[in-house]
Amino acid sequence: MKILVVDDTEANRKLLTWILEDDGHSVVEAKDGRQAVELFKQSDIDLVLMDVMMPVMDGFEATQAIKEYLGDRHVPIIFLTALSDDASLAKCLSIGGDDFLSKPINEQVLQAKIKAHSRIKDLNEQLNRQNRQLTRLNHLTQREHEIAKTVFDNALAASRLDCGNIRQYISPAATFNGDLLLVSVSPSGGLYALLADFTGHGLPAAIGAIPMSQTFFDATQQGASVSSIARALNKVLTKFLPDYMFAAAAIAELSADGKRLSLWMGGMPEAILTDNQGRLKERIQSTHMPLGILQDDEFERNPHIVEVDQGDRVYLYTDGIPEAQDGNGELYGETRLIRHFTGTTPDPFTTLIDDVTTFSSGKGQIDDITLLELTCKPVQVSAGDAEPGTPPALVPWQLNVRLTPQQLRSGSPVPQLIDMLGTSPHVERHKDYLHTILAELFANALEHGVLGLSSELKRSEEGYLDYYQQREQRLRSLDDGYVNIALALSCDHTRTCIKMRVDDSGQGFDFSQHRPPGDDDAFGRGISLLQTLCARVEYSNGGTRVNVEYLLD
Amino acid sequence: MPVESALSSDGKNLTISISGRFDFEIVQEFRNAYAEHKNVNYIIDMRATEHMDSSALGMLLNMRKSLGDSAKISIINCRPQIKKILTISRFDKKFSLE
Numbered sequence: 001m002k003i004l005v006v007d008d009t010e011a012n013r014k015l016l017t018w019i020l021e022d023d024g025h026s027v028v029e030a031k032d033g034r035q036a037v038e039l040f041k042q043s044d045i046d047l048v049l050m051d052v053m054m055p056v057m058d059g060f061e062a063t064q065a066i067k068e069y070l071g072d073r074h075v076p077i078i079f080l081t082a083l084s085d086d087a088s089l090a091k092c093l094s095i096g097g098d099d100f101l102s103k104p105i106n107e108q109v110l111q112a113k114i115k116a117h118s119r120i121k122d123l124n125e126q127l128n129r130q131n132r133q134l135t136r137l138n139h140l141t142q143r144e145h146e147i148a149k150t151v152f153d154n155a156l157a158a159s160r161l162d163c164g165n166i167r168q169y170i171s172p173a174a175t176f177n178g179d180l181l182l183v184s185v186s187p188s189g190g191l192y193a194l195l196a197d198f199t200g201h202g203l204p205a206a207i208g209a210i211p212m213s214q215t216f217f218d219a220t221q222q223g224a225s226v227s228s229i230a231r232a233l234n235k236v237l238t239k240f241l242p243d244y245m246f247a248a249a250a251i252a253e254l255s256a257d258g259k260r261l262s263l264w265m266g267g268m269p270e271a272i273l274t275d276n277q278g279r280l281k282e283r284i285q286s287t288h289m290p291l292g293i294l295q296d297d298e299f300e301r302n303p304h305i306v307e308v309d310q311g312d313r314v315y316l317y318t319d320g321i322p323e324a325q326d327g328n329g330e331l332y333g334e335t336r337l338i339r340h341f342t343g344t345t346p347d348p349f350t351t352l353i354d355d356v357t358t359f360s361s362g363k364g365q366i367d368d369i370t371l372l373e374l375t376c377k378p379v380q381v382s383a384g385d386a387e388p389g390t391p392p393a394l395v396p397w398q399l400n401v402r403l404t405p406q407q408l409r410s411g412s413p414v415p416q417l418i419d420m421l422g423t424s425p426h427v428e429r430h431k432d433y434l435h436t437i438l439a440e441l442f443a444n445a446l447e448h449g450v451l452g453l454s455s456e457l458k459r460s461e462e463g464y465l466d467y468y469q470q471r472e473q474r475l476r477s478l479d480d481g482y483v484n485i486a487l488a489l490s491c492d493h494t495r496t497c498i499k500m501r502v503d504d505s506g507q508g509f510d511f512s513q514h515r516p517p518g519d520d521d522a523f524g525r526g527i528s529l530l531q532t533l534c535a536r537v538e539y540s541n542g543g544t545r546v547n548v549e550y551l552l553d
Numbered sequence: 554m555p556v557e558s559a560l561s562s563d564g565k566n567l568t569i570s571i572s573g574r575f576d577f578e579i580v581q582e583f584r585n586a587y588a589e590h591k592n593v594n595y596i597i598d599m600r601a602t603e604h605m606d607s608s609a610l611g612m613l614l615n616m617r618k619s620l621g622d623s624a625k626i627s628i629i630n631c632r633p634q635i636k637k638i639l640t641i642s643r644f645d646k647k648f649s650l651e
């Protein structure tokens with residue numbers, strides 16, 4: 001160690017230097033306070049032995065100057081003093097000294113104190129080093145959180161839906177949420193909501209949120225049921241996340257007419273169903289394990305289905321609400337929570353949030369809090385994206401297909417043909433109807449035409465099965481015959497339509513004898529269906545040809 | 554599986570879900586789905602049904618015949634185009650359409 005010895009008496013300095021150098025330290029000497037401060041700044045001193053009474057500048061003043069110069073760094077200063085009154089000794093420490101030694105100096109005590117202070121200095125340096133490292137790591141974490149937040153927000157972007165059925169409150173405890181709230185619309189016009197609470201906050205939750213939101217939106221676009229969504233989410237979380245990470249979740253679906261509510265809940269606090277006055281109707285318990293724990297073959301999918309009345313409301317929330325704490329560490333709890341749903345407050349959503357916020361104001365929020373209110377009424381969604389502009393004008397086209405027995409055996413050509421109609425917005429939204437029409441025409445041509453099957457078979461349930469068995473057999477042994485399909489898009493000033501013509505190699509039928517089916521008839525609906533969907537349905541060539549026209553508006 | 558059936562936890566509701574195309578290809582599976590359960594509420598969930606043709610209409614009517622007029626059969630979550638087919642075939646007389 002490099003030690004600065006400060007004393008105005010040369011004999012004292014020499015004695016100390018001799019002892020210290022003997023112990024392997026190097027020594028710098030100063031004869032008064034001012035010189036001590038100068039020398040301290042010039043050389044890299046590890047420890048100071050400071051006399052108190054000196055000319056020019058005394059030990060107290062020099063110590064204050066050195067400590068001020070040091071700032072956060074720590075270099076021990078030990079006073080050497082002949083003073084023995086308590087007040088003087090106390091002053092040594094109060095102005096920044098670290099220790100004192102009484103004169104005359106005892107060599108062994110001096111050595112012990114130097115050793116002790118050297119240890120403290122080492123610890124101090126270690127602490128400073130670690131502090132710097134921590135600060136750096138902290139900056140890094142903050143940066144990563146910002147990145148994760150961006151990713152998380154993007155994953156949620158598709159969920160920003162303006163929907164009159166939903167109110168939500170999200171209040172994250174960490175930089176961002178361990179709670180995930182996604183909303184989506186089903187192809188049948190229903191509404192989906194997913195509320196998930198990941199174990200852990202921040203980054204881990206964001207990592208889980210990405211596969212979760214992707215899977216949710218994929219499944220909801222296909223119109224999957226809540227239990228299928230739950231299963232898909234469970235599968236993806238089990239695959240993506242480490243074993244100790246999982247997500248409690250509630251998945252709700254409200255049918256388009258707002259009359260049927262399906263719920264799948266795993267590991268969530270109970271959901272609350274109220275009437276239109278906010279009065280409790282039912283408390284719905286979670287009956288499943290959180291997502292991301294069970295393997296696919298162990299997964300339980302049974303949903304909870306509720307027939308709801310108009311104006312009923314469902315409240316879903318994460319455990320941040322019942323587990324909110326007041327200043328004394330007491331939990332908010334379900335009793336306090338359920339009090340908001342007695343019908344005395346028409347708007348439990350607002351009163352509950354206000355109450356929890358007030359309750360936990362002493363302690364500060366420790367967990368994410370999310371509350372979702374879903375009102376059971378016909379689903380109202382205003383589309384976020386504006387309709388695209390005027391689509392480009394259509395070019396007329398024609399498409400002809402001749403299907404041989406081999407091709408007829410290889411399955412229905414209808415999906416492929418419908419795909420060929422293209423993706424123009426004129427056509428796109430009619431594809432489902434066009435699919436139905438073409439499927440009907442093709443089935444008739446194949447079954448009644450080429451295969452010569454009679455609808456009479458379909459009179460009974462057994463006959464119905466028989467019909468389709470015969471269909472299989474005849475198709476398998478078919479050597480001869482064809483179905484020709486011609487599709488065309490025609491457009492003139494007044495209208496745009498898809499024309500379909502189907503010819504078959506069969507015997508034809510007497511189309512003048514066709515009559516609408518009775519309500520109970522399990523057959524003969526095809527032609528009526530065609531007539532309703534199409535602008536024109538016309539049989540010719542003895543019933544082996546049919547022409548239909550479908551208007552695209 | 555294009556046809557999946559699930560009994561609710563209280564054993565009162567049988568939900569039969571049909572995904573993809575509802576046509577003669579699934580005639581046997583569809584029949585099995587309801588034939589095994591008696592005296593329950595039958596719910597046909599069409600949320601994932603993309604297309605249906607007249608053979609599917611026949612299959613639904615066969616179901617009605619086989620279970621009798623008193624059986625409660627609901628058809629739920631239809632996409633607009635499927636709902637239209639059911640409506641123009643006047644299926645609302647025989648089934649509850651939601």
